[in-house]
Amino acid sequence: MEKRKVILVTDGDAVARSAVELATSNIGGRCITASWGNPTVLSGEEIVNLIKTAPHDPVVVMVDDRGTKGKGEGELAMETILNDESIDVLGVVAVSSKGKDCKGIPISCSITKEGKVIENGVDKCGNNIEDAKICGDTLSILKDIKDMVIVGIGDPGKMDSMDEITKGSPITTMALQEILRRKHMLH
Secondary structure (H helix, E strand, C coil): CEEEEEEEEECHHHHHHHHHHHHHHHHEEEEEHHHHCCCCCCHHHHHHHHHCCCCCCCEEECCCCCCCCCCCHHHHHHHHHCCCCCCEEEEEEEECCCCCCCCCCCCCCCCCCCCCCCCCECCCCCEECCCCCCCCCCCCCHHHHHCCCCECCCCCCCCCCCCCHHHHHHHHHHHHHHCCCCCCCEE
């Protein structure tokens, strides 16, 4: 059986939900809208079942810890999705937070609020932070995963209004496209 192709987005509040839905539509994917929530309300198993019923790939899923220390709801759901044999996680859109005691996780690249692909991380507003890592609430389990495409962005639907839904959520869209490009699914 063909594995389902999934992209995870580590944010799930109402504004992020609208931006992720629009960005997913922009790339011709399917968004699991029920996965939104701050924090994530569905279990990993429930999300996996929804992924399996999505009409086509790529399937975009939101996971959110709402700042919980340690493994919160979003990370537990992400762990289940990452470990499911029927799913191929293409990559993660890593949403930056104001994380204080953050060691950060290495990223493949980030997209600034101006739409530039850079090697450094970005802050919550989508500004270059001159560090090749990103801090976020729902990211710590990713540090142990090898060869994962991780694209950092600021707050979906926000980033000093540069990613607003009225503008087509261009930065969130670019982040999804960058994962597909790096997985050779977009040319």
